[in-house]
Amino acid sequence: MPSGRVRWFDATRGFGFITSDEGKDVFLPALALPAGVKTLRKGAKVEFSVAEGRKGPQALDVTLVGPAPSVVMATRPKADDMAAIVEDLIKLLDSAGNGLRRHHYPAPAESKKLATLLRAVADNFDVQD
Known part of the structure; x- marks a missing residue:
């Protein structure tokens, strides 16, 4: 075959x-x-x-015959690099959370930046079977 x-x-x-x-x-x-x-x-x-x-x-x-190779797995950053990225993202999210607790959304430019970063980090974690 x-x-x-x-x-x-x-x-x-x-x-x-x-x-x-x-x-x-x-x-x-x-x-x-x-x-x-x-x-x-x-x-x-x-x-x-x-x-x-x-x-x-x-x-x-x-x-x-077998699972397809994952493009995400092949191109995502090393775990050590990703840890630093996640820690920086946590700081940004904490800052946004503090503003939200004071009833203020981040400025549009900051919101867009944060959303872009969240999507990029999510793409690195999203491994489809």
């Missing part, structure tokens, strides 16, 4: 492509996904059957 990695998959469009271990592109229709699977992440290792379609090879009966 051939194997490869998902090059990309768009659930909205209902298809994507697999790059086989031999380096060939194989069309991946949504109907070939395992039961209950709606989408595949880029880089997911899969095994599949191949049939010749109208425009070339097409994957059938796709099976997930």
Whole structure:
């Protein structure tokens, strides 16, 4: 059974492509996904059957072999660096909390800065399975 990695998959469009271990592109229709699977992440290792379609090879009966590599895990900061970032964020949140206890929201520029920082830190913690 051939194997490869998902090059990309768009659930909205209902298809994507697999790059086989031999380096060939194989069309991946949504109907070939395992039961209950709606989408595949880029880089997911899969095994599949191949049939010749109208425009070339097409994957059938796709099976997930292992978890997809996490882009977040590969690009997030080291734990020591993240600890310093979190400690600085706590100081900023404490300052904002003190203002809120006095019935004052932070100035719009400060609110925007704080929201951006919170999203960035959250993205580093968000590991999707």
